[in-house]
Amino acid sequence: MCGIIACVGDSDDAVDELLVGLENLEYRGYDSAGLAVKNGGDPAVFKRKGEISRLKDVLADETPSGGLGIGHTRWSTHGPPTDANAHPHTGCGDRVAVVHNGIIENHGALREELRARGHVFDSDTDTEVIPHLVEEHLAEGVSPETAFRRTVRRLSGSYAVAMLVEESDAVYATRSGSPLVVGVDDGEYFLASDVPAFLDFTDDVIYLDDGDVVVARPDGHVITDLDGNAVERTVQTVDWDPEDAGKGGYDHYMLKEIHEQPTALRQTLRGRVDAQTGEVALEDFPPGTFEDVSRVQFVACGTSYHAGIVGARLLGARDVPARAFLASEYATSPPPVDGETLVVGVTQSGETADTLAALRRARAAGARTVAVTNVVGSTAARECDDALFIRAGPEIGVAATKTFSSQVVSLTLLGERLVRDVTGSRSDDVEELFAALSDLPGQVQQVLDYTKARRVAKRYRDSDAYFFIGRDTGFPVALEGALKFKEITYEHAEGFAAGELKHGPLALVTPETPVFAVFNGRDHEKTLGNVKEVEARGAPVVAVATDDDEAAFEHAETVLTVPETHPDVAGVLANVQLQLLSYHAADLLGRSIDKPRNLAKSVTVE
The missing domain is CATH 3.40.50.10490 (Glucose-6-phosphate isomerase like protein; domain 1)
Incomplete structure (x- = not known):
């Protein structure tokens, strides 16, 4: 869920590159954001709850220089969104900074063990045990890489981790159950949860396997397994253009x-x-x-x-x-x-x-x-x-x-x-x-060009709830339409198999609950019968049907039209209309469409 970015180079503009990466990863989490940059001494850590714009405001007053850095945008799992719970996390001192995506399942036992040895924790997160463990191993006199490996061996759960250490010019990283990829540029390296994080800088990537450990320095990188044995990972070129990950002039x-x-x-x-x-x-x-x-x-x-x-x-x-x-x-x-x-x-x-x-x-x-x-x-x-x-x-x-x-x-x-x-x-x-x-x-383009979804969204914006029904392949489209609607409008929406209305959900149908009925060209009369059941209870019906479907026009208050096509693919066209309906309803309500509350794009925790 959370997003990790790291960069390794010999310039001093790590902050700028980290911020670009964080903004490209904000769809993975936007409860808080932070970064740590290193240039000779302890990692300088900056983090704030809320969106990345708040972090940028802090950095506008004090921008650290350095070529090594790690960053993080958070989707909360352990502890609420606060400054203290934002990543990166450090130990009792400032010599180690860590960002993490995933869940450390044994963090409770590790935390109690560390507290018993005098460690003090500042956050509610599972992540914070990692820098404390690294600190302990460093105190034993081992190298940062050895300390990192020994710490990783203590972790149970899913994780992608990136670390900076005071006395090292490297970023240390590993993954197990959570994604982590390496970006390779001329004299510079990136690590991230997703490729779009560093597409502005390079399209050459290395996909890591679980158990891989990466040590990246300005003069090169090494990938090994947890025991230190070298492993070969191929550099691949992705065919995504950086502009593909931008808004391209759209509002969202x-x-x-x-x-x-x-x-x-x-x-x-x-x-x-x-x-x-x-x-x-x-x-x-x-x-x-x-x-x-x-x-x-x-x-x-x-x-x-x-x-x-x-x-x-x-x-x-x-x-x-x-x-x-x-x-x-x-x-x-x-x-x-x-x-x-x-x-x-x-x-x-x-x-x-x-x-x-x-x-x-x-x-x-x-x-x-x-x-x-x-x-x-x-x-x-x-x-x-x-x-x-x-x-x-x-x-x-x-x-x-x-x-x-x-x-x-x-x-x-x-x-x-x-x-x-x-x-x-x-x-x-x-x-x-x-x-x-x-x-x-081409038919999807017709829907986009001639839709009246915004008009329909405006008409029913003050409804109590929204129901979606369909049969055959129209049923999963109804489920998807309801999911989109609830995700971004925060209004109550449910999808049902049309024939199941009379087995319970019909009790919820009122004149204030519009029902969106998907007609896909099969079982037309049966779906129409369900529409009539709704109509008899006084609920408004919006049909998603072809423009020559006379029965749909007769029994629905309005129709979102789609071109005539094969029933197996009609649901794709119907779904585009329902996507537009959800988008415009959320826009009219002033919702955060690209960053709906409590949700993230890639769900990497169970």
Whole structure:
């Protein structure tokens, strides 16, 4: 959740580079921010609760110089957002400064042990035990690197850690269960939780594995395992442009990323479908790849889980047994798996802790695993047997938008590969489906150009609650629409399978609870019947349907229109309308759209 940045060079402008990195990482946490810079003596530490702008105000009065620095933007797990709980943390003295992402599960026992030996703690965080342990080992006369390694051996849990020490010109870092990547430039090195942190400076990266220890100095870096044995990690070049991670003139990242969906979808589809022949060409999944699979399980969280439901329903409709699971539940109560089970982890970042735990559990039980992710080099991509990249480009807004669309399309393509390998035949309507996929980017653009979502948001802005309903693939779109709405408006919103309204939720329907009904071209009459149930109770209905759907126009107060398309991809178009609805509702309410309270982009703790 939290964001780490570090830079190592021989200039004195570390503060400027750290601040750029922190601002690029603010989507990972914005409860507090801080940095430490070293230039010959003790690390100089500056930190403040609140957004990075508060830290910048402090640094405007006193800017330390130095070429080595570490920085941190926090999403609170242990202790509330305060100056004291902000990172970096130091020990009893000022010679060690540490930033950390993750959770130290044994911090309570370590804290009591250290207190018994006279250590005094200034924060409520689990992180603070780390610099105190390092101090103790330094007092024994060992080198900073040895002290760091001995400290890491004492830690249980998930962590990415970066450290400065008074007597060293290096940054020491390691990871276990939390992401950490190295950026390599000419005479300069960066470490960060995510690649966008240092894209302004370099696009050459090294993806670290769990247990890797990095020692980076201005004249070079060394990567070893925890025992000190050298390990080889390849330098890769990412194809993200720094401008891709900026707002590009939009008021919010979320709005920019909603409008990037036509481009993202073209990237997802490029070279993977032939609408004329009905052939699917997934680069790493040639025909026969999955011929030994008998069932498919999707594991994911949040928005990715909703995409996983779509994937499971598409497969089930084509005679491939499939089911979507919440990763957090799967990791602790997994269903039966065997060597013929394919477990697909859907994760935008490739670093979601619950999803990684589920994938590891499945693989240990003998299942084959595939990661469907946006990030090349992510933990999921490296740990799974195979990976399918959605190619959506960097997504900064906490509320996922373009990645959902790209995930759904990627799972549709993967699903067709699975159908052919498992059943031995193509989907009956594959030509129509692929033609619809080819048309999808342009149709999304039509929705963006002609939407009246802001008008609808304004009309219902003072409602008591907001319900979203749908059937078939419209059901996960209803869930996703409600999730987006509650994430960024802070208003009560719920998504339901349309047929379940009469089994309880209908008791909550009043004239002050608008119901958004997703029509995807299947089970039209049944969904319309549910709309009539709502209508009879006096609740306003907003339909998401095609502009020639006469019944929807007859029974809804208003209609958010989408172009006619194949039912399997109609949900993507409906979802764009609901994204815009949520965005405009939040904007009208004055919410912090890109930084919704209590949430962060990449959830790297369980």
